[in-house]
Amino acid sequence: MSIARHGSGAKAALGALASQVHPVFMLPPLAASWFGAILAGEFALVPGVFHAAAVFFGVYTAHVKDGYIDFYHRGEDDDHPMTRRGCYLGLGGATLGFVLSTAALVGLVDAGILFLTVPGWLLGYLHAPQLDTNPVTATVGYPLGIALSILGGYYVQTATLAAAPLAFAGVFLLVLSGVKIIDDATDYEFDRSIDKRTASVALGLDAAFRLAYALIGAGLFFVVAGSITGQFPPFAAVATVPFALVVLVARGATPKLATMLLVRGSYVFLAFLVVAVAFRPLASVPLPDIGILGPYTYLATEIFFGGVAALVLVRTGREAALRVVRTIAVVYPVAYVWDWYSLEVGIFAIQLRTGIDLLGIPLEEHLFMVVVPAFVLAVHETLSESDAETRR
Template sequence: MSISRHNTGVSAALGALASQVHPVFMLPPVAASWFGAILVGEFTLLPGILFSATVFFGVYTAHVKDGYVDFYLRGEDDDHPMTRRGCHLCIAGATLGFVLCTVALVGLVDATVLVFTIPGWMLGYFHAPQLDMNPVTTTLGYPLGIALSILGGYYVQTGVLTATPLAFAGVLVFVLAGIKIIDDAKDYDYDRSIDKRTVSVTLGPDAAFRLAYALIGAGLFFVVAGSITGVFPPFAAVAAVPFALVVVLARATPPRHATMMLVRGSYVFLALLVVAVAFRPLSGIPLPDIGVFGPYTYLVTEVLFGTVAAVVLFRAGRDAIRRTVRTIAVVYPVAYVWDWYTLEVGVFEIPLRTGVELIGIPLEEHIFMVVVPAFVLAIHETLGSDERPPSTETETE
């Protein structure tokens, strides 16, 4: 019996086999395994190749199994390039390749590598039709696979795990989980019709989108925090900037387009993290010293953030501006008394200021009590006023 559903012969069979290699979803796990190796510094090729091969075979198994379930069992797809027997043979062959590479790694490193290989294969094989029916497992399957790829890629080189690979793996779990929620949202209507409990179906589209962007935002924050604490190289914080811009732009687009933007943005994000780890730009370079403005330093920072707040508020509209002004007017007296008291009892000092005082506190503190709530309320009003794109698109892949 032929492997290909549409043609016979060797070329048709090879074409059917190649059709299950999906670079968009297969490249990141394989690249993540090498990212784990790069975290080590100097790494050995053989264990890296063997581990990346186990990742490849695991993801290939997942793609074949998922296509088989969607076409032959669920009738979700309109076509599939492989016969039933072809799917079974592919799964068996990929599993055999996975087992051989895993056994080689056990002999080369130790049996602990099974912790990073077997769960990855199981996540792929049982994704459909078991794990993809639950909101937690359908969302975390792919992110956890990426995390295992990073951790395993590091472990096969060193035989140990440290905080750095664990932190990187955790960041990507947050970011990719958010992207997966948005990706699943494009099939909301269909998933709901077959009782497939994705996060969008379980929580509703609006809550799902809020959770997704909260997870992505948390992941980016942890990158910046890791750079500040020294867990990540300093350039890792720079890597978060372009991806954060993509996230802002994607938020205003429908789920399908948002997914495309976020997936591609995550590739850039991962590539820049590789640059941060492999080449460590900015390492050893001191932070810019804004103290060069002398007594005007505090004032300059307030002007900067105040300008941003004004621009964002202007974009949010007149109603947002009125609400912000009213809120600041109510909060200001409380903030004034609090600020005066903390300065009076010596809670903090402000050395880089003009020295000008107004009704008992520095001029800069008066500005601070306007700029900070204005900045916060500007973001709040923007998030509240932006119309989220349609979350229900009857699209299937």
């Protein structure tokens, strides 16, 4: 019995084996391995190559096993390029390659690398049919593999772990878990028919999408926060901008298109982070000081964010804008008294302001009590409108 279901001979067999190398899912773990090496700041080629090889064989194991289960057991796929025997040989060869690569790493580094490579292979081998039927393990399996690739790539260079690779691994675990939830939604109907409990099946599409974008948002927020606190290079915050724009576009797309956008957006995200870590642009560039506006500094920031809030409100329509105005009007008196008291007892002081007071508090504070809730409510109305369009 041959390896390939379609055709015979060496060329067909090699084609069937090569068919299980899916670049869209294979490249991120390999890139994550090299990203971990770049994070280390010390680069030894041989350990890096062996770790990338171990990652490759682990992911290849997952692809072969997943294809075998989906075609031969679940009937989820209409076709498969490999025979049963071919799948067994592919699994055996990938496992052997993983064992040899990992054994080489133990000799080159130490046995600690086993804790960062063996779980990755187990995630791949057990993905189907064990892990992909539970909403948690189906969601975090692949992202956890990426996180382990980052940590392993770092470890083989340094024989230790540090806060930076752990933080980056956590960011990708969050972001890619969100992407995985949306990806699983593309098979929502079929998964429900075979009781395959992905997050979309367990929570419903609307709740699953909200959770997905919350996870992605949390990951991007932690990158910005890490850049502010010094955990990440300053340029890492820039990496969130293009990905955030992709997320905004993806929110209105179908699950299939959203997955395509987010996967490719994550490539750009990783590429920017590589630039941030390897070259550290902006490291010596100070933050822009808008304090040069003097007494008009606070007022300028309120005009800027107030303008953004106004533009968002215009987009949401007249009814939404009226709801926002009504809410602000109700909240304003309470905010006014609270603000006056806080200033009166010295809880905080405002330095860069015009000095114009109105009803016992600075003019800027009156604007603040309008601008901030307007900004928050404008975002809320926009998200509500987006959710309503998704349900329709």
